[in-house]
Amino acid sequence: MDKKRKVIIDCDPGVDDALAINALLLKEDIEVLGISCVGGNRPLEYTYKNALRLVDFFKKDVRVYKGVAPLSIDPSIKSSFFHGKNGFGDVEIPYTTTNLSDINAIDFMEEMLLKYPGEIEILALGPLSNLAALILKNPQAFENVKAVYSMGGTFSRGNITPYCEFNYYFDLKALDIVMSALNENKVVFHMFPLDVTMKVYFDVNEFTFLRYEGGRWGNLVADIFEKHYLVKTYQAIGKTFCVLHDLVAAMYMLNPELFDEVRPVRISVDYEGAKRGKMSREFADTNIYVHEEVDGCKMKEAYLAINYDEKVIEKYRRLNKS
Numbered sequence: 623m624d625k626k627r628k629v630i631i632d633c634d635p636g637v638d639d640a641l642a643i644n645a646l647l648l649k650e651d652i653e654v655l656g657i658s659c660v661g662g663n664r665p666l667e668y669t670y671k672n673a674l675r676l677v678d679f680f681k682k683d684v685r686v687y688k689g690v691a692p693l694s695i696d697p698s699i700k701s702s703f704f705h706g707k708n709g710f711g712d713v714e715i716p717y718t719t720t721n722l723s724d725i726n727a728i729d730f731m732e733e734m735l736l737k738y739p740g741e742i743e744i745l746a747l748g749p750l751s752n753l754a755a756l757i758l759k760n761p762q763a764f765e766n767v768k769a770v771y772s773m774g775g776t777f778s779r780g781n782i783t784p785y786c787e788f789n790y791y792f793d794l795k796a797l798d799i800v801m802s803a804l805n806e807n808k809v810v811f812h813m814f815p816l817d818v819t820m821k822v823y824f825d826v827n828e829f830t831f832l833r834y835e836g837g838r839w840g841n842l843v844a845d846i847f848e849k850h851y852l853v854k855t856y857q858a859i860g861k862t863f864c865v866l867h868d869l870v871a872a873m874y875m876l877n878p879e880l881f882d883e884v885r886p887v888r889i890s891v892d893y894e895g896a897k898r899g900k901m902s903r904e905f906a907d908t909n910i911y912v913h914e915e916v917d918g919c920k921m922k923e924a925y926l927a928i929n930y931d932e933k934v935i936e937k938y939r940r941l942n943k944s
């Protein structure tokens with residue numbers, strides 16, 4: 623077998639983080655070196671426990687690392703709205719600390735990047751606090767990253783302010799540090815802003831399908847999404863679906879052919895005033911790629927195929943045709 627791709631998942635699970643983590647944990651050609659956690663959807667004390675729950679659920683020998691506190695934070699931000707108090711829709715799921723490392727996430731990332739220069743891909747599914755802390759601690763180690771895939775940002779409507787997306791707005795200082803580093807080095811950065819993630823969602827029929835056909839995992843997914851995320855989305859905008867933000871970034875890593883090709887851009891961010899956090903972009907000779915178009919139906923099918931056999935996928939296709 624070819625050498626496995628080495629991946630670190632940096633995340634704040636989070637119900638949509640859970641799908642992304644599931645996808646990578648189950649892919650045989652991917653070696654998840656570790657899961658580093660950050661506060662975001664919920665504070666760190668909840669998110670690392672959810673990562674442990676997932677590792678236990680899939681019986682994987684993957685360590686979970688606690689990251690740093692946000693470098694900056696706007697006290698008005700509240701996120702339990704969509705993810706429940708425990709970050710998993712308040713569904714009670716057991717966990718053990720068997721896979722919890724006592725090494726902190728930044729030391730772990732640094733050690734791996736120095737050991738495997740140019741080989742490690744980072745899937746970043748939460749605020750950029752851990753990446754920024756790594757850059758501050760050892761910029762050379764960050765330059766050893768092969769590529770970052772980051773869910774965050776928006777170039778249209780925001781979801782936390784009219785101009786901003788949650789992950790990037792949550793820690794603007796971290797965003798500033800990461801964006802400045804990208805302007806100075808050659809690290810490849812793939813960004814998945816709301817412009818693309820808002821196009822991919824499971825609706826009530828798909829959750830029902832997961833419940834009936836998706837076994838233990840499908841039931842858990844339906845449980846953690848339906849109690850808060852689905853209800854709150856309905857209350858907020860009258861829609862009965864849940865956007866799968868973080869999964870979109872993970873699926874680009876596995877099926878880039880489902881996304882439109884894009885040219886590199888330079889990103890600018892306003893850090894002051896009423897529109898602080900607002901991003902803009904212009905084509906330039908950089909290593910930053912902003913993805914805005916995906917075949918959402920094929921992407922969801924490709925995701926489900928990681929978990930289920932062809933019989934189940936065929937039923938899923940029929941559901942979407944009816």
Ligand code: BDR
Nearest residue numbers: 636638639747788789867
């Ligand atoms: C992002 O914020 C979190 O709520 C989600 O997990 C996703 O990473 C979407 O704005």
Ligand code: CA
Nearest residue numbers: 636639747748
């Ligand atoms: Ca997330």
